[in-house]
Amino acid sequence: QVQLVESGGGVVQPGRSLRLSCAASGFTFNTYGMQWVRQTPGKGLEWLALIWFDGSNEAYADPVKGRFTISRDNSKNTLYLQMNSLRAEDTAVYYCARYYGDYGGRTYGMDVWGQGTTVIVSS
Amino acid sequence: DIMMTQSPLSLPVTPGEPASISCRCSGRHLQRNGYYYLDWYLQKPGQSPQLLIYLGSNRASGVPDRFSGSGSGTDFTLQISRVEAEDVGVYYCMQTLQTPHTFGQGTRLEIK
Numbered sequence: 001q002v003q004l005v006e007s008g009g010g011v012v013q014p015g016r017s018l019r020l021s022c023a024a025s026g027f028t029f030n031t032y033g034m035q036w037v038r039q040t041p042g043k044g045l046e047w048l049a050l051i052w053f054d055g056s057n058e059a060y061a062d063p064v065k066g067r068f069t070i071s072r073d074n075s076k077n078t079l080y081l082q083m084n085s086l087r088a089e090d091t092a093v094y095y096c097a098r099y100y101g102d103y104g105g106r107t108y109g110m111d112v113w114g115q116g117t118t119v120i121v122s123s
Numbered sequence: 124d125i126m127m128t129q130s131p132l133s134l135p136v137t138p139g140e141p142a143s144i145s146c147r148c149s150g151r152h153l154q155r156n157g158y159y160y161l162d163w164y165l166q167k168p169g170q171s172p173q174l175l176i177y178l179g180s181n182r183a184s185g186v187p188d189r190f191s192g193s194g195s196g197t198d199f200t201l202q203i204s205r206v207e208a209e210d211v212g213v214y215y216c217m218q219t220l221q222t223p224h225t226f227g228q229g230t231r232l233e234i235k
Contacts, residue, residue: 035224037172044213044215044226044227044228044229045164045166045172045215045217045226045229046226047217047223047224047225047226050222050224059222059223060222060223061223062124062223095171095172097172104156105155105156106156106158106160106178107160107177107178107219108177108178108181109162109174109176109177109178109183110162110164110172110174111174111177111183111184113171113172113173114171115171116171
């Protein structure tokens with residue numbers, strides 16, 4: 001079945017790095033764009049980053065721009081989020097999600113989400 | 124960045140009654156090429172978010188037809204024609220007109 005499974009979360013000290021992975025299965029990964037969204041404890045959803053189906057374009061939210069990098073390996077059906085210079089405010093559940101975008105610039109919503117992986121930034 | 128504001132933030136509803144959630148975009152129309160770049164999501168308790176509506180008014184696959192999205196310009200609405208117990212959770216709107224994409228702060232629907 002169509003599935004996204006995040007991994008790589010954990011407890012990390014401020015200033016350190018962590019790489020999250022999102023393994024995709026059950027669909028043709030290289031035809032979908034991918035996004036990362038996080039949710040801080042008890043708070044709402046925060047959009048973080050997206051990457052096009054072929055990896056040719058990326059975009060980031062201001063709070064993570066320059067610190068986080070989204071990437072994908074279509075040969076491994078895997079999405080990544082490299083997180084550097086982590087801060088306490090990055091503590092959250094991180095979700096990956098797929099979306100379909102067409103050449104007209106339309107996006108058809110994030111229709112498949114992973115279960116989330118928890119990142120705790122603490123000394 | 125485009126700011127999205129939802130109202131109300133809390134919505135108690137009696138089962139069988141309708142419900143409506145508003146989402147307003149700050150100072151920027153979300154229309155481009157005849158489409159509204161506004162999606163709606165529901166996060167049920169203990170679950171990942173799920174897509175309800177994309178491009179303003181299109182129901183995602185498997186979403187019951189009691190859910191509908193409408194709106195234009197900067198003002199959008201998610202309507203539930205008859206609320207059921209399984210509809211409890213937090214509803215979010217999100218604009219995808221430009222990056223960074225941005226979510227509203229969420230509306231918590233609860234059953235009276």
